[in-house]
Amino acid sequence: MTSKEILSAHSLRNTNSRSDVLEVFLQKNSALSQPELEKEMHECDRVTIYRTLATFLDKGILHKVLDDAGAMKYALCSHIHCSKHYHSHDHVHFKCNLCAKTICLENLHIPPIKMPNTFLVQEVNLLIQGVCDTCGAAKTELIA
Amino acid sequence: MTSKEILSAHSLRNTNSRSDVLEVFLQKNSALSQPELEKEMHECDRVTIYRTLATFLDKGILHKVLDDAGAMKYALCSHIHCSKHYHSHDHVHFKCNLCAKTICLENLHIPPIKMPNTFLVQEVNLLIQGVCDTCGAAKTELIA
DNA sequence: CTGTGTGCAAACACTTTGCAGGTGT
């Protein structure tokens, strides 16, 4: 799935900023905040990135990822079926406390929570923080 | 548990700012951000609130609550046992999309997630968003 | 009295808005 294909699939104009933002997401394969994207893209205005993120969120190309560090993060929706009104991203998010990278664990679904039925559930977000496999391996090598 | 007792239990000096912050948490019984606290407290500097939150977080009086709206929230730890290095707050957080209030569901524990053991899990946060019982009841009345 | 807490000023970081001009279709 190329950036061009993603854009046309959501009937969005194919502009440099938009395809560049998508390229970064496709390449990094992790959740990113606007500041993080800005570091990767030197030919695009800060505001344009914010507006692009808002557009992608609206179209169901990206979903929000919670973070404990103040900046909102976003990640690609794996399913084409996501749209403004139907987001299916009930997977777990993992943030490494060492490399600060946040990833989607697509095949790790959030177990159902039995809420009292006086509550209406609309969205569930699960963030696990710890040390990722890459950083963990690097640390083990250092000790050995 | 009064604010004075909480402070002395964690060997913190009993100052107006600190007890006032605690009073608000005890009274509101929900997760609060610094801006929200500031609205409730008129005799305390903005910076003091930030520093008080940091101190309480460090001592294990408060724990972080994730939010999707940009501002970090905090809530009281229910267990006296919480300290800097041992936080036990594996409960679910619920944010109402109508009244914007975030509460701790202390008796609703996060189910265990079986992560691949190449990952080290240090913290788990679960945020459910929807409509709370109070707002839901109000809405039902309107329709009826 | 002494170390810690507080207030003020200022800076920093993230995000949004308005408007003029440029670009994709």
Next chain:
DNA sequence: ACACCTGCAAAGTGTTTGCACACAG
């Protein structure tokens, strides 16, 4: 051609830091 996208400027909001004074123990 027209609607939509972009860049720049500016402002709004959340958070941190430095320093001098004030206060709890």
